[in-house]
Structure formats: structure tokens, C-alpha cells
Amino acid sequence: xxxxxxxxxxxxxxxxxxxxxxxxxxxxxxxxxxxxxxxxxxxxxxxxxxxxxxxxxxxxxxxxxxxxxxxxxxxxxxxxxxxxxxxxxxxxxxxxxxxxxxxxxxxxxxxxxxxxxxxxxxxxxxxxxxxxxxxxxxxxxxxxxxxxxxxxxxxxxxxxxxxxxxxxxxxxxxxxxxxxxxxxxxxxxxxxxxxxxxxxxxxxxxxxxxxxxxxxxxxxxxxxxxxxxxxxxxxxxxxxxxxxxxxxxxxxxxxxxxxxxxxxxxxxxxxxxxxxxxxxxxxxxxxxxxxxxxxxxxxxxxxxxxxxxxxxxxxxxxxxxxxxxxxxxxxxxxxxxxxxxxxxxxxxxxxxxxxxxxxxxxxxxxxxxxxxxxxxxxxxxxxxxxxxxxxxxxxxxxxxxxxxxxxxxxxxxxxxxxxxxxxxxxxxxxxxxxxxxxxxxxxxxxxxxxxxxxxxxxxxxxxxxxxxxx
Amino acid sequence: xxxxxxxxxxxxxxxxxxxxxxxxxxxxxxxxxxxxxxxxxxxxxxxxxxxxxxxxxxxxxxxxxxxxxxxxxxxxxxxxxxxxxxxxxxxxxxxxxxxxxxxxxxxxxxxxxxxxxxxxxxxxxxxxxxxxxxxxxxxxxxxxxxxxxxxxxxxxxxxxxxxxxxxxxxxxxxxxxxxxxxxxxxxxxxxxxxxxxxxxxxxxxxxxxxxxxxxxxxxxxxxxxxxxxxxxxxxxxxxxxxxxxxxxxxxxxxxxxxxxxxxxxxxxxxxxxxxxxxxxxxxxxxxxxxxxxxxxxxxxxxxxxxxxxxxxxxxxxxxxxxxxxxxxxxxxxxxxxxxxxxxxxxxxxxxxxxxxxxxxxxxxxxxxxxxxxxxxxxxxxxxxxxxxxxxxxxxxxxxxxxxxxxxxxxxxxxxxxxxxxxxxxxxxxxxxxxxxxxxxxxxxxxxxxxxxxxxxxxxxxxxxxxxxxx
Numbered sequence: 001x002x003x004x005x006x007x008x009x010x011x012x013x014x015x016x017x018x019x020x021x022x023x024x025x026x027x028x029x030x031x032x033x034x035x036x037x038x039x040x041x042x043x044x045x046x047x048x049x050x051x052x053x054x055x056x057x058x059x060x061x062x063x064x065x066x067x068x069x070x071x072x073x074x075x076x077x078x079x080x081x082x083x084x085x086x087x088x089x090x091x092x093x094x095x096x097x098x099x100x101x102x103x104x105x106x107x108x109x110x111x112x113x114x115x116x117x118x119x120x121x122x123x124x125x126x127x128x129x130x131x132x133x134x135x136x137x138x139x140x141x142x143x144x145x146x147x148x149x150x151x152x153x154x155x156x157x158x159x160x161x162x163x164x165x166x167x168x169x170x171x172x173x174x175x176x177x178x179x180x181x182x183x184x185x186x187x188x189x190x191x192x193x194x195x196x197x198x199x200x201x202x203x204x205x206x207x208x209x210x211x212x213x214x215x216x217x218x219x220x221x222x223x224x225x226x227x228x229x230x231x232x233x234x235x236x237x238x239x240x241x242x243x244x245x246x247x248x249x250x251x252x253x254x255x256x257x258x259x260x261x262x263x264x265x266x267x268x269x270x271x272x273x274x275x276x277x278x279x280x281x282x283x284x285x286x287x288x289x290x291x292x293x294x295x296x297x298x299x300x301x302x303x304x305x306x307x308x309x310x311x312x313x314x315x316x317x318x319x320x321x322x323x324x325x326x327x328x329x330x331x332x333x334x335x336x337x338x339x340x341x342x343x344x345x346x347x348x349x350x351x352x353x354x355x356x357x358x359x360x361x362x363x364x365x366x367x368x369x370x371x372x373x374x375x376x377x378x379x380x381x382x383x384x385x386x387x388x389x390x391x392x393x394x395x396x397x398x399x400x401x402x403x404x405x406x407x408x409x410x411x412x413x414x415x416x417x418x419x420x421x422x423x424x425x426x427x428x429x430x431x432x433x434x435x436x437x438x439x440x441x442x443x444x445x446x447x448x449x450x451x452x453x454x455x456x457x458x459x460x461x462x463x464x465x466x467x468x469x470x
Numbered sequence: 471x472x473x474x475x476x477x478x479x480x481x482x483x484x485x486x487x488x489x490x491x492x493x494x495x496x497x498x499x500x501x502x503x504x505x506x507x508x509x510x511x512x513x514x515x516x517x518x519x520x521x522x523x524x525x526x527x528x529x530x531x532x533x534x535x536x537x538x539x540x541x542x543x544x545x546x547x548x549x550x551x552x553x554x555x556x557x558x559x560x561x562x563x564x565x566x567x568x569x570x571x572x573x574x575x576x577x578x579x580x581x582x583x584x585x586x587x588x589x590x591x592x593x594x595x596x597x598x599x600x601x602x603x604x605x606x607x608x609x610x611x612x613x614x615x616x617x618x619x620x621x622x623x624x625x626x627x628x629x630x631x632x633x634x635x636x637x638x639x640x641x642x643x644x645x646x647x648x649x650x651x652x653x654x655x656x657x658x659x660x661x662x663x664x665x666x667x668x669x670x671x672x673x674x675x676x677x678x679x680x681x682x683x684x685x686x687x688x689x690x691x692x693x694x695x696x697x698x699x700x701x702x703x704x705x706x707x708x709x710x711x712x713x714x715x716x717x718x719x720x721x722x723x724x725x726x727x728x729x730x731x732x733x734x735x736x737x738x739x740x741x742x743x744x745x746x747x748x749x750x751x752x753x754x755x756x757x758x759x760x761x762x763x764x765x766x767x768x769x770x771x772x773x774x775x776x777x778x779x780x781x782x783x784x785x786x787x788x789x790x791x792x793x794x795x796x797x798x799x800x801x802x803x804x805x806x807x808x809x810x811x812x813x814x815x816x817x818x819x820x821x822x823x824x825x826x827x828x829x830x831x832x833x834x835x836x837x838x839x840x841x842x843x844x845x846x847x848x849x850x851x852x853x854x855x856x857x858x859x860x861x862x863x864x865x866x867x868x869x870x871x872x873x874x875x876x877x878x879x880x881x882x883x884x885x886x887x888x889x890x891x892x893x894x895x896x897x898x899x900x901x902x903x904x905x906x907x908x909x910x911x912x913x914x915x916x917x918x919x920x921x922x923x924x925x926x927x928x929x930x931x932x933x934x935x936x937x938x939x940x
Contacts, residue, residue, distance in 0.1 A: 316643020
């Protein structure tokens with residue numbers, strides 16, 4: 001961090017009482033109108049102060065010509081003005097005692113013209129001197145669902161279901177992508193922070209802040225380039241496995257690297273250089289946006305496995321085979337059940353098909369007690385470190401979902417349960433989501449993704465063990 | 471095929487006028503009731519004849535005690551009786567002149583008890599002697615959306631939107647999984663065939679039949695084990711690139727292989743042995759259920775690229791970088807635009823950020839004409855073989871979608887356009903789906919999956935070229 005005392009002020013960013021929108025507008029072609037909409041409709045319970053010298057009221061809220069004319073304190077200022085006006089506004093914010101700023105405006109270090117870099121440098125000097133932490137410039141903003149705060153130009157971020165995942169991203173596009181994916185896959189994200197050009201708040205500062213944030217259990221990072229990788233390494237090392245930090249990094253190829261420079265003003269840098277250091281610091285890397293989200297969801301829900309031995313329980317054999325292949329390719333073992341477990345399964349399933357691991361529970365479709373009994377026995381088995389449950393539900397086997405639901409919810413979360421429970425859209429989605437909300441399991445949309453997640457949390461657990469953090 | 475003359479009769483399977491359900495029921499705990507529901511509610515316009523000696527009417531349709539008592543011809547018989555009754559029913563079907571059968575009943579070659587294999591062998595002998603092609607035993611059934619025919623125990627298969635993809639699968643679970651995924655991702659599947667234990671209709675026969683099926687443009691295979699890989703190789707070779715055949719195979723590890731034996735009575739066999747031969751025959755392999763479906767969707771929509779040079783157009787730079795990385799890792803090249811294209815882009819985008827490839831169209835969010843102009847110029851560029859378009863849509867840039875929509879739909883399909891257009895759920899989904907239906911582009915949910923699909927269709931195109939099939 002450019003100024004070490006800014007960290008304490010970040011609380012004003014995430015939990016402000018009063019938010020000013022400088023450049024608020026009613027014109028839907030202006031970002032200032034989208035920011036107003038986000039704040040007003042996102043469930044924020046504090047005071048919103050639109051600032052625009054040309055309007056007395058914006059979207060029904062009384063507007064002021066400047067923040068100076070507001071009588072109370074302003075915790076957070078969101079700025080949506082042209083770049084040339086920003087330096088003056090920062091001074092005004094300093095005079096007013098504004099505690100934190102979100103600078104949505106673009107046109108700084110990321111542009112081709114060197115004047116952008118000069119202007120950003122000046123801004124950073126003033127903001128540091130005034131001790132104001134700034135998110136941005138060149139950002140969509142920030143969202144804290146735990147406070148109903150949507151301080152971004154995207155009202156749709158408020159559709160995110162509140163949860164323990166915080167996403168810190170260098171790219172607005174990736175933030176939107178992951179948020180929209182999360183909405184479709186029942187991944188609960190509580191915070192989304194678009195760092196943009198990182199005037200004085202970079203990955204290191206945000207990671208340090210989130211370490212002690214009680215609402216955050218998992219930190220996801222989307223990285224392109226870092227000016228000071230060492231600062232992030234230090235921030236991450238301090239976690240010591242207390243919360244997982246999972247990163248996805250792009251800009252690996254040469255073209256991507258050039259693109260990164262233009263994008264947020266930083267060369268992505270050759271990946272291997274950083275990645276080693278960041279891994280050493282305990283950051284776990286995901287290979288794609290999809291894997292980042294899958295893993296975030298799993299880490300927010302599941303306990304970590306104690307070993308690599310997996311039970312594969314399925315409602316149909318094919319998905320079990322796909323999971324089996326992935327497990328074996330990714331370093332997991334298909335567990336050998338204890339004799340007692342095997343005996344219970346033999347008692348509950350007819351002498352057909354798969355009764356050793358993988359277990360095909362298909363013949364018990366209509367018998368939710370048998371399904372419950374099998375799952376329970378496998379969960380108690382000392383040879384099993386994690387459980388994969390794969391079932392496709394339709395009319396003919398719908399009862400099976402209730403057999404599962406009860407047992408899994410009762411279960412005491414000593415072992416990870418990763419599911420691939422899939423139904424036609426709109427049918428039983430809710431029952432499956434409910435199990436996730438009760439932390440009975442984490443559900444993924446394909447058998448391979450479920451098995452990959454189990455393998456990844458095992459790799460993560462082993463990394464913690466290697467470091468003596470577990 | 472065990473009997474070469476069965477192929478001609480498969481038409482009765484896919485387009486019957488009269489379907490008998492032997493073992494029809496009203497009891498929802500019986501598969502016979504689900505089969506009745508599927509047939510009655512799936513849009514089938516032919517005659518349904520429930521057969522059950524204990525009922526005069528089933529779900530409102532007059533029932534008969536046996537097929538012999540039906541006065542007209544029966545094209546297709548769906549059998550949902552206990553295994554011990556099946557041999558007798560096959561005789562009855564033979565006497566009645568039934569043209570094709572779907573044998574849903576399980577308890578044959580797949581069970582632990584050797585009596586299952588013996589019974590299946592007897593059945594095969596009789597069916598072959600009677601010249602009746604049989605789907606199954608041990609199958610969910612079969613669906614042909616082109617005729618509104620849902621001859622399965624899963625009424626929800628009728629939620630599939632009719633399209634040019636045919637899925638032939640050895641696993642009911644994988645069929646259900648892929649179908650439910652397809653419903654969620656707007657992948658249009660016209661036929662789903664669960665081969666089960668493959669009494670006398672195996673992959674080779676079905677592949678041969680689909681080659682000349684006018685409703686099928688892409689064939690997807692889910693394979694575990696094959697008794698006669700050579701027969702499938704011959705069937706596939708005959709395609710000569712006329713339609714793509716894409717396969718996903720499991721049972722690669724040892725455990726999976728054992729599971730496969732129990733599942734459908736066939737050892738999966740070590741993958742490398744078959745895969746070489748099947749690839750030689752022109753079958754393209756996908757690495758997961760997700761990739762199988764992504765690729766099926768792309769091949770059903772897109773022309774194949776003429777080369778590896780890709781244009782990456784994005785609404786936000788981050789997703790472009792993720793796509794860039796994947797393209798470069800998978801053997802695609804980020805194209806160098808022709809000077810004329812570059813000039814047009816410079817004219818349409820302000821001097822900010824990314825204007826060479828990848829192009830960040832973000833600054834033109836509010837200018838759908840500029841977006842249209844960029845896309846058009848890139849499409850006409852002789853240095854570009856395929857186009858990736860990546861945009862996240864929300865309130866602030868919603869107009870961009872209309873700029874895209876017009877240009878893409880006008881375009882004459884000479885180059886593949888693979889998109890990753892993502893919006894919050896329920897918002898603009900329809901606009902994106904419409905573009906897919908107009909074959910303007912194929913849309914994938916993440917930048918990496920979009921880039922992987924582009925790489926895969928290029929690899930497929932190169933394979934066809936190598937074989938002189940293109």
C-alpha cells in the first residue's frame with residue numbers, strides 16, 4: 001500500500017452510513033444514473049446523497065450542487081465524472097472529510113496517451129496526502145451484499161445472493177462474468193470489488209482487509225498484472241490457512257500480456273515468476289473462471305478431506321464412471337470400504353450391478369430409506385475421506401432426492417460431500433439448492449467438475465499440511 | 471450388427487404410427503406409468519396402445535389384455551415387464567409383426583448372476599430370428615423430438631428443444647445428464663437413444679442409421695465398452711466428414727473399467743486401443759460431458775474455420791485475455807488484421823485501450839453502430855478465420871447487444887463465430903438465444919469454453935483436411 005494508514009478506513013468503504021454520488025444523473029445514457037439505480041434498489045439502508053449542480057432531485061432523492069453543501073458526514077463518495085474533473089473533486093472530498101472513494105471514471109493509466117498516467121500519479125499523491133483509500137479509477141465499483149450496498153454501475157449485482165465469498169478482481173468483465181455465473185449456479189457471493197487501476201488500494205491491501213472480515217470465509221482473486229507481487233505474498237502469508245485464497249491469473253501468452261498492459265496499465269508479467277511466490281504464500285491457483293467459482297463454492301461449504309480416499313455413490317452408473325476417471329487422473333483414490341460398510345450396502349441393495357465402490361444406488365430409486373442408509377454407512381466409514389454423490393433426477397426417481405436430503409443435512413460436516421445432482425430446469429432445483437444452503441453438500445453441474453473439485457480441495461488440504469498450517 | 475437386415479426397420483423405431491406399451495400402468499411407482507406419461511404428454515400424434523391384462527383403461531386410453539387383441543398393425547412395442555416375462559412377449563411381438571422394440575426391462579447381462587447373460591443370449595437369438603431390432607434391454611428408452619415421440623420412462627425429455635443433434639449413449643445417467651444440461655444451455659437435441667445392453671442394436675448400427683437421417687446433422691456418442699469396435703469404425707468411416715461424430719468415452723482407469731463391466735455387461739477396455747482406431751475412422755473425441763455438449767452445439771451451428779487465425783472482440787478486456795490465453799495454449803493464433811480493418815476500427819473506437827487484436831469494444835458500449843461496424847470489418851478480413859465475441863451485458867451496456875444481433879444475423883456464415891455473451895439470469899437470455907437460433911453464433915458460458923470450442927472445431931477441420939474429406 002502506498003500509504004499504510006489507509007487500511008483502517010476501508011471499513012467506511014464496505015459499511016458506510018452516507019454515500020454521495022458525485023456525477024449522479026437521471027439520464028440512462030450516463031453511468032451516474034446506473035450508479036444511482038444500483039444504490040437505491042440494492043437494499044442499502046443508509047443515506048444516499050446525489051450530487052449534481054444541474055438537478056434539484058435525482059430519481060426522487062434531493063440532490064445537492066456539491067458535497068460541501070451537505071450538512072452531515074459523508075463516509076463514501078462514488079465518483080462518476082469526466083477524468084478532467086476528478087482532481088478537483090478529490091480536493092473537495094478531502095476538505096469534507098470523506099473517508100473512502102470509489103472512482104469509476106476511466107481515462108487514466110490505462111489509456112494510450114501518457115497524460116493519463118501523469119494524471120493518475122497526481123491523483124494518487126493527493127489521495128495519499130489526504131489519507132483517502134480509493135477503489136479505482138477505471139472500475140465498475142464495488143458491492144457488499146452484507147450491507148445491501150451496491151456501489152457500482154450495474155444494478156444487477158444486487159441479484160447476487162449474499163454469502164461468504166469475496167471476489168477481488170482486476171477486471172470488470174471478469175467480475176460481471178463470475179457474478180452472473182454465480183447467480184445461475186447458486187454460488188453465494190457477498191462482496192465483489194473491482195480494483196481497476198489501483199490508485200492506492202491494490203490486491204495486497206484488499207487481501208489484508210478481508211482476512212479479518214467476519215462476513216468473508218473465502219477470498220477469490222482475479223489477477224492480470226501486479227506491480228508489487230511481494231506485498232500480496234506478505235498479505236497472503238498472514239492468512240496461514242485461516243481462510244482460503246484462490247486465484248485465477250490470465251495474461252500468460254504474449255498477446256494477453258500486451259493486452260493486460262493496455263487494460264489496467266500493468267504488464268501481466270510472465271506467469272511462472274509470480275506464481276511460484278504466490279503459491280509459496282498459500283494462494284491456491286484455479287485454471288479457469290469456471291474452476292475458480294467451483295472451488296470458491298466448495299471451500300465456502302465443505303470441510304477439507306483428511307486424505308485422498310473417495311467414495312463414489314451414484315444413482316446411475318455412467319456418471320460414476322466419469323467421476324471415477326477424473327478422480328484417478330487427478331490423484332484421488334477410489335476407497336476400499338470397511339467390511340461393515342460393505343455388509344450394510346449388500347443388505348440394502350439387491351444383488352445387481354455395482355455394490356462395491358463405486359456404488360450404483362439406482363436399484364434403490366424408490367427406496368429413500370435404503371439410499372439414506374447407504375450414504376450414512378459410507379460417511380461413517382474410516383476408509384473414506386470424501387464422498388461424491390452423483391444422481392440425475394426425473395419423475396421416475398424423484399423420491400431418491402428426499403432420501404438424500406435428510407441424511408446429508410443430519411450429517412455433521414466431518415467429511416466433504418461433493419454432489420452432482422442434476423434435474424431438468426425448474427424441477428427440484430429448489431430441493432437441491434436447499435441442501436447446499438444447509439451445507440449438506442456442494443453441488444456441481446457435471447460429474448467431472450464434482451470430481452475435480454474434490455481433487456482440488458484435497459490438494460489444498462495437502463498444501464496446508466505441508467506448511468504446518470493444519 | 472447381429473442381423474444385417476435390421477437396419478431398414480429402424481425407421482419404425484423413430485417414426486412409428488402405433489406404439490404399444492406392454493406393461494403400461496397407472497401406478498406411479500411403476501416405470502410403466504412413466505412411459506405412458508412420456509408418450510401421452512410428449513406430443514406424439516400416432517396411436518398409443520397400453521397393454522395390461524388387469525386394466526380396461528390406463529390414463530384415459532383404452533387398454534388391451536395383449537397385443538394379439540389389437541386389430542391394426544403395431545410399429546413399435548415398448549416393454550416394461552419383469553425380465554422373466556420378456557421372452558414370451560418377444561414371441562408375441564413376432565407373431566403380431568411388430569417392427570421394432572424398446573426393452574426397458576433390466577436384469578440381463580448387466581447383473582452379477584450368470585442367468586442374466588443366458589437370458590439375454592436367448593432373447594437375442596429370438597429377436598434376430600424374428601428380425602426385430604431391439605433397443606435395450608436395461609435402458610430408459612428413446613426420444614425422437616422430431617416426431618414428438620418420447621418412448622422413455624422420463625417425461626421430462628420432452629422439454630428438449632428439437633434440433634439437429636442426435637445423442638447415442640450407453641448410459642441412461644449420462645443421457646439424462648446431457649439432456650438436462652442441454653435444456654439449461656439452449657442446446658437443441660432431436661434424438662436421444664439409450665442403447666443399454668445392446669441386444670442387437672449397437673453403436674455401429676445406430677451410427678449407420680443416423681448417417682442418412684435428414685433430421686440429424688451431428689452425432690454424439692457416449693461410450694463405455696464396445697464388443698466390436700471395428701464395426702463402429704466401419705460405420706463412422708462411411709461418413710467421410712459428411713456429418714461430425716463426436717465421442718466421449720469413460721472407463722479409462724481400472725476401477726471405471728470394472729464398473730463398466732457391471733454397468734452394461736461390457737468391459738470398457740483400455741482406452742488407447744480403441745481410441746486410435748476410432749479417430750482413424752473420423753470420430754472426434756471430447757474430454758468431458760461438458761466438452762461433448764459444447765462441441766455438439768458448435769458443430770450444429772457453425773461453419774468450420776479455414777485456418778487457425780482468430781479475432782477476439784470483447785466488450786471488456788478481462789474475458790478477452792482469458793480467451794487469448796486459451797487460444798494460444800490450444801494452437802490457435804491471434805490474427806493480425808489487414809490494414810483496412812485496422813483503419814476502420816481506429817475510426818470507430820476512441821484512442822483508448824485495445825484496438826488491435828484483441829479489440830476491446832467497451833468504449834463503444836453506447837454505440838451499437840460502431841460495434842456493428844467493427845464486427846463487420848473483422849468478419850470481412852482475409853486474415854481472420856474465426857471470430858470470438860465476448861461480452862458481459864448489464865444495464866449500462868445493454869444497447870450493445872442489439873448492435874451485435876443485427877450484424878451477426880446478416881452475416882453469411884462463412885466463418886465461425888463463437889460467443890461468450892453472458893447476462894444476469896432472465897435478462898436478455900432470450901435475445902442471445904435468438905441469435906443462436908438464427909445461427910448467427912454459437913454461445914458458450916465462459917471465455918475459456920468459447921476458445922476451447924474454436925480450437926476444437928479447427929482441429930476437427932484439420933483432421934478432415936488431412937483425410938482429404940474437405
